[in-house]
Amino acid sequence: QTFSLPLFLLLLLPYSFSVPLSSSSAVDPGGRTEYRISDPTFTCFTHLVVHSGTGDIYAGAVNQIVKLSADLRLQAGHVTGPVVDNNECYPPHIVRPCEHSLDWSNNVNKLLLVDYSGDRLLACGTKWQGVCMFLRLDNLFKLGELHHRKEHYLSGAREGMAGVIVSDKDHKDQNHLFIGAAVGGKPKYFPSLSSRKLVSDTDTPDMMSLVYQDEFISSQIQIPLDTVAQYPNFDIYYIYAFSSGSFIYFLALQLDTELNEGGNGGAEKFYNTKIVRLCSKDNRFHSYVEFPLGCTKDGVEYRLIQAAFKQRAGKKLALALGLGENDDVLFVVFAKGQQNRSNPPTETVLCLFTLHDINKAITDKVKSCFRGEGKLSMPWLLGKELPCINTSATKPGRTWRGVV
Amino acid sequence: QTFSLPLFLLLLLPYSFSVPLSSSSAVDPGGRTEYRISDPTFTCFTHLVVHSGTGDIYAGAVNQIVKLSADLRLQAGHVTGPVVDNNECYPPHIVRPCEHSLDWSNNVNKLLLVDYSGDRLLACGTKWQGVCMFLRLDNLFKLGELHHRKEHYLSGAREGMAGVIVSDKDHKDQNHLFIGAAVGGKPKYFPSLSSRKLVSDTDTPDMMSLVYQDEFISSQIQIPLDTVAQYPNFDIYYIYAFSSGSFIYFLALQLDTELNEGGNGGAEKFYNTKIVRLCSKDNRFHSYVEFPLGCTKDGVEYRLIQAAFKQRAGKKLALALGLGENDDVLFVVFAKGQQNRSNPPTETVLCLFTLHDINKAITDKVKSCFRGEGKLSMPWLLGKELPCINTSATKPGRTWRGVV
Numbered sequence: 001q002t003f004s005l006p007l008f009l010l011l012l013l014p015y016s017f018s019v020p021l022s023s024s025s026a027v028d029p030g031g032r033t034e035y036r037i038s039d040p041t042f043t044c045f046t047h048l049v050v051h052s053g054t055g056d057i058y059a060g061a062v063n064q065i066v067k068l069s070a071d072l073r074l075q076a077g078h079v080t081g082p083v084v085d086n087n088e089c090y091p092p093h094i095v096r097p098c099e100h101s102l103d104w105s106n107n108v109n110k111l112l113l114v115d116y117s118g119d120r121l122l123a124c125g126t127k128w129q130g131v132c133m134f135l136r137l138d139n140l141f142k143l144g145e146l147h148h149r150k151e152h153y154l155s156g157a158r159e160g161m162a163g164v165i166v167s168d169k170d171h172k173d174q175n176h177l178f179i180g181a182a183v184g185g186k187p188k189y190f191p192s193l194s195s196r197k198l199v200s201d202t203d204t205p206d207m208m209s210l211v212y213q214d215e216f217i218s219s220q221i222q223i224p225l226d227t228v229a230q231y232p233n234f235d236i237y238y239i240y241a242f243s244s245g246s247f248i249y250f251l252a253l254q255l256d257t258e259l260n261e262g263g264n265g266g267a268e269k270f271y272n273t274k275i276v277r278l279c280s281k282d283n284r285f286h287s288y289v290e291f292p293l294g295c296t297k298d299g300v301e302y303r304l305i306q307a308a309f310k311q312r313a314g315k316k317l318a319l320a321l322g323l324g325e326n327d328d329v330l331f332v333v334f335a336k337g338q339q340n341r342s343n344p345p346t347e348t349v350l351c352l353f354t355l356h357d358i359n360k361a362i363t364d365k366v367k368s369c370f371r372g373e374g375k376l377s378m379p380w381l382l383g384k385e386l387p388c389i390n391t392s393a394t395k396p397g398r399t400w401r402g403v404v
Numbered sequence: 405q406t407f408s409l410p411l412f413l414l415l416l417l418p419y420s421f422s423v424p425l426s427s428s429s430a431v432d433p434g435g436r437t438e439y440r441i442s443d444p445t446f447t448c449f450t451h452l453v454v455h456s457g458t459g460d461i462y463a464g465a466v467n468q469i470v471k472l473s474a475d476l477r478l479q480a481g482h483v484t485g486p487v488v489d490n491n492e493c494y495p496p497h498i499v500r501p502c503e504h505s506l507d508w509s510n511n512v513n514k515l516l517l518v519d520y521s522g523d524r525l526l527a528c529g530t531k532w533q534g535v536c537m538f539l540r541l542d543n544l545f546k547l548g549e550l551h552h553r554k555e556h557y558l559s560g561a562r563e564g565m566a567g568v569i570v571s572d573k574d575h576k577d578q579n580h581l582f583i584g585a586a587v588g589g590k591p592k593y594f595p596s597l598s599s600r601k602l603v604s605d606t607d608t609p610d611m612m613s614l615v616y617q618d619e620f621i622s623s624q625i626q627i628p629l630d631t632v633a634q635y636p637n638f639d640i641y642y643i644y645a646f647s648s649g650s651f652i653y654f655l656a657l658q659l660d661t662e663l664n665e666g667g668n669g670g671a672e673k674f675y676n677t678k679i680v681r682l683c684s685k686d687n688r689f690h691s692y693v694e695f696p697l698g699c700t701k702d703g704v705e706y707r708l709i710q711a712a713f714k715q716r717a718g719k720k721l722a723l724a725l726g727l728g729e730n731d732d733v734l735f736v737v738f739a740k741g742q743q744n745r746s747n748p749p750t751e752t753v754l755c756l757f758t759l760h761d762i763n764k765a766i767t768d769k770v771k772s773c774f775r776g777e778g779k780l781s782m783p784w785l786l787g788k789e790l791p792c793i794n795t796s797a798t799k800p801g802r803t804w805r806g807v808v
Contacts, residue, residue, distance in 0.1 A: 063483070066488070073505070074508075075488070075506070077488035079467070079483050079484075079487070080483075081483060082468075082483060083483070084470070084479070102479065
């Protein structure tokens with residue numbers, strides 16, 4: 001059931017990369033450039049993105065966003081917090097006065113994306129149940145902040161958010177933001193996965209509303225309340241999202257309902273890393289499919305995803321793996337085991353997957369399920385473990401849709 | 405030459421009021437309310453203003469502005485820093501790239517005023533050579549920030565700014581902001597004292613431009629470059645500004661050119677507290693007059709102003725001082741002596757002045773000067789110490805104008 005590939009590298013990587021507290025950038029004798037931070041109140045970075053055109057680096061942290069040049073010189077900064085807030089207030093206190101007392105709270109960056117067609121940076125934080133803002137790419141001036149509608153509150157959870165922007169060829173001024181978010185115990189208020197409109201005009205009221213919504217179906221997946229009733233800790237922590245070919249993918253940590261069956265009291269819960277795939281043009285999320293992902297080294301399983309990055313294989317790697325240069329590969333760092341999600345073991349591995357193999361494994365599984373073999377393996381979403389049923393009339397193709 | 409009045413109270417007050425680091429508001433057994441701060445990175449408050457209508461309290465600090473209810477509950481906050489900046493960059497790096505490297509810098513609140521007719525808060529800081537922003541009074545959301553024109557950079561000095569807003573009866577949508585600012589060694593770039601347009605529309609390009617400006621005269625006073633050439637440390641640190649009757653007043657610490665004559669090398673410089681008066685309708689600053697202010701207790705002089713507040717006398721005080729209830733009085737805290745401005749002695753006194761006495765002393769001095777008695781006593785502005793000249797033809801009245 002798990003999909004593993006040869007191990008390429010072994011690394012020790014903490015999830016949040018912390019840097020020493022000193023000052024400015026410098027090149028050490030080995031030719032490496034360092035960015036050192038002089039602010040003693042600085043805590044840690046949470047996200048990093050490199051602009052594909054300029055090479056500029058944008059990093060999200062607790063209470064700040066920074067822009068560094070390719071040689072790691074500080075170019076601009078934007079403070080995003082602390083903010084006067086209370087995470088218990090839903091809706092946020094800026095919408096309606098809240099019975100909980102307010103205090104200064106950190107605003108932890110949860111999502112940082114370059115919106116290339118909008119020529120701006122999208123940064124979402126923990127502030128006010130998870131609001132996002134747009135910043136100018138050159139000086140990080142704020143272009144706008146989204147806190148006017150219910151859809152703008154993405155989730156108050158401190159972590160577990162990932163997103164990817166895909167262009168909508170039918171609408172020149174509109175892209176789609178696929179976003180996954182841990183819901184932090186509030187599945188009624190926040191979708192786990194959704195597709196939002198990303199409009200070029202920052203002030204458009206429609207900004208961040210669901211791409212599709214009718215009476216029954218919408219561009220979102222919510223964690224069923226029954227699942228949360230049965231597993232109060234159930235949540236999906238999205239770590240990374242990317243697009244490849246005609247699909248978008250999420251990598252996420254999911255509470256393993258099977259291993260936690262019957263409840264194990266106060267003991268550490270078990271988690272599984274899943275790769276989620278959707279057709280990027282699927283506005284109704286019919287093509288949702290998920291698949292476990294992990295690595296094995298010396299007989300030990302590594303299943304707690306820490307970080308990931310998708311990249312074109314390039315010449316050398318393509319040659320070594322028998323791929324085309326432009327084929328996508330996926331680097332994933334896993335920590336050992338399936339427990340201690342919030343404080344993972346320091347033993348980690350870096351694994352390489354090809355998108356070709358991932359897609360083949362997913363298609364194989366889907367095909368066998370259509371033949372009536374195996375299980376659907378999404379009890380958290382379907383309410384229970386359902387067996388696959390032979391439906392030979394429908395034949396899935398390359399862009400197959402419709403497990404749910 | 406100095407104007408002193410009986411001492412009423414003795415207090416020990418540091419200039420920046422620091423509070424213990426803990427959490428939330430509480431009423432102690434003595435019935436006093438405390439606001440305690442939980443943020444360990446908090447440094448100190450620099451300014452405080454109470455809204456005359458709502459009783460809400462607004463406080464400016466390093467990197468933040470807070471709003472407290474009358475019972476000291478935290479209601480809203482706005483982070484203003486740190487910012488990526490370098491105080492040496494003039495113009496600020498957001499206008500033109502700067503040769504100095506940028507780093508995270510504190511944004512110290514230097515001015516905090518309620519703009520009642522604009523229904524907004526005006527907050528100026530050290531950021532980018534001293535820019536101001538407008539915040540909503542209810543939730544401290546930013547309405548706008550002024551950093552588009554040269555006039556918006558008020559001064560990069562870390563302290564020494566004060567201001568007062570007066571209404572302009574000729575223009576319904578426009579008030580005047582009288583603002584005094586230490587220039588921090590840049591007298592060419594920043595006026596010491598100026599009167600600015602305060603327009604109701606935050607985005608008006610005219611915002612904060614000088615109220616009057618022609619080829620020769622404008623609503624500002626600049627420290628002459630000759631004065632700075634002779635006294636490199638010369639500056640005027642404005643501590644408090646207020647309006648009373650048809651005048652506006654500033655209280656400021658000024659380098660005492662006479663006592664520092666000949667230079668005393670690395671020794672501590674001497675300062676004097678001055679009260680500055682202008683007619684509030686005087687757009688050309690012809691009515692500028694300044695007068696030393698201080699207190700004596702047990703034969704010891706207290707001349708370093710730390711803080712001040714103007715208030716209506718009220719019933720009890722009016723009775724005790726033989727004033728009208730609506731007459732203005734001025735409370736001033738001075739530290740001992742004339743030296744160690746930046747790290748003043750902890751021995752301080754609180755003195756009470758009546759505006760009636762202050763105005764009488766100023767008028768007496770002006771009248772005697774018109775009779776040819778005494779000196780003009782503004783060598784820093786006039787280039788040297790000039791004797792008063794008998795000009796009996798011109799007779800100053802109650803709203804006398806024209807020392808400069």
